[in-house]
Each structure stands twice: as structure tokens, then as C-alpha cells.
Amino acid sequence: MTWLQLTVEVAGKEIDATLQAFEEMGSQATTQQNAGEDSYFDLAHPAKPGWDHQAITGLFESDGIGDDLVAKLMNLCRFVKDVELTQLEDQDWETLWLDQYQPIEITPELWVYPSWIEPEAGVANIIKIDPGMAFGTGTHETTRGCMKVLSRFNLAHKTVLDYGCGSGILAITALKLGADSAVGIDIDPKAEVVSKENAHINGVDSRFTIQSAADIKAQKFDVVVANILAFALIDLASTLLDHCEVGGLLVLSGILSHQSDQVVAAYQSDFDLQRFDDGDWVVLSGRRLA
DSSP, X not given: OEEEEEEEEEXXXXXXXXXXXXXXHTOSEXXXXXXXXXXXXXXXXXXSOOOSEEEEEEEEEOOSOHHHHHHHHHHHOTTOOOOEEEEEEOOOHHHHHHHTOOOEEXXXXXXXXXXXXXXXXXXXXXXXXXXXXXXXOSOSHHHHHHHHHHHTSOOTTOEEEEETOTTSHHHHHHHHTTOSEEEEEOSSHHHHHHHHHHHHHTTOGGGEXXXXXXXXXXXXXXXXXXXXXXXHHHHTHHHHHHHEEEEEXXXXXXXXXXXXXXXXXXXXXXXXXXXXXXXXXXXXXXEEOO
């Protein structure tokens, strides 16, 4: 069997209309990719990407008449001007997808592995997280940066708060690096299911809990990590301060380079901050001052 792949670039209100058209036309798989200049991804709404300009691709069973498929799309979406049409030969799509994902080295002693690859002997700390979920898997600079910063500190016997935990990868990393316990908080209900499952896969579920902001209102932690968006970090400055012990470690990420000064301004009176750059992204970390 051959397949037809249709790709169009749309913006604004055209995005939802295009997604609906692809569904009506029988797309077997529809993907959304950023086609604009806004490089961030809204982790608070992972199931609905918020990019203003998107490239939308649909995969269709081929009947040999690609022009009819294009005509149908342009009839349903009259705003579409250009359509990229590609014919694909049938492949073992599952194997092809799995082959794209290989272990990720965070540091020589800390790696992220997908579950279907057997870890090599001698690696001190291995985090097992499968790609494809709507949360962090270690591939993005923000997640990698947080993991690298956490690996530089002695976390033995520490308590950890992962604010905006998503997949739980940062809490799991801290636990693998010696922390006694970790609490995750996230506004997305799916995060509770995903993070608990990942904690179980990594053998740290007995030390990991999901709680609400109300549950931890009076609690303080030795380590507070938040990998969310810059404007949210600014709004949460007093909250994260309240949860961090004096002398405790704060790690902040999800910050683009041009946003870093604003985030620093919100925290610098209470924390001795250092900056770590990875491409366009910045991680801030420091100790809470007395």
C-alpha cells in the first residue's frame, strides 16, 4: 500500500478548521508542528499546541488520485493556498518510529532511556521515560538543563518539590540522585497518572507523591524545581519562595534568553542566582538567602 502525505501551513483561527477538515477527509494520523518564530511550547496545555503559525500534516490511504484529495482539502479550507503532497511507500511504521529514539546523555553518569532499549552496564543513574507522551522526556533543552543542574548538587536525604511536574522526570531525577522524597504538583490531571506511572517504572514510586497546592500550603522543601513558562515563574515567585527552605536550592527553567532578566528580577532579592545557557534557553539556580 502507498500513502499520501498532505502538509499545509496555516495560522490563527484557520488551525482548528484545518484539523477538522483533515479528520473529515479520513486522515489516519495528523500532526502539528511550529511553523513560526515562537519557539516555546505551552506545557500547561500540551494536548493543544498554542503556536500562532503551524504546519499541519495528514497521512491518508492512497487511492492513486492525489489531486482529488488536494481539491477536497481546498474546498473545505478555502483559505489554503499551497499544499505539499508527498507519496510514501508503506513501511514498518512502528519500527521506524522506535528507531528515531535513542538514549539521551544528560551527563556521563545520568542518561534517559526509552523502555525498549536495554541500558548499558556501568551507567550510574538511568531514567526510563518513553517518548510520545504529552510531557517532558528529556529531549528539550529546558528539561536537560534542569537535570544537568540537579546533577551538580548533593541531593542525598533532601526533600524535593517539582512544581509543574508533567511526566515527573525532574522529581524522578532528584530521587535517583539521592533525594529522600519528592512531591509533584501540576494543573493538568493527566500529569498525576503519567508521573505516577513513570515513578513506578523507575522504582521510586514509594518516595513520590502528587499533591495539590492546598495540600502543601505550609510545607517547605530542601529543593524546589519549576520547569514552566517565564511569565508563570514570575507570577509564582512568592509561592516558590514560601516553599523553599532557607539555604535550600531553587532551579527554574522554561525561560527564553530574552526573558531571563525579568525572571531574575522577580527572585534575586531572595536567591543567589546563577545562570546556565543552552541554546535559546536559560536555567536559573541558586540558594535561598537568610
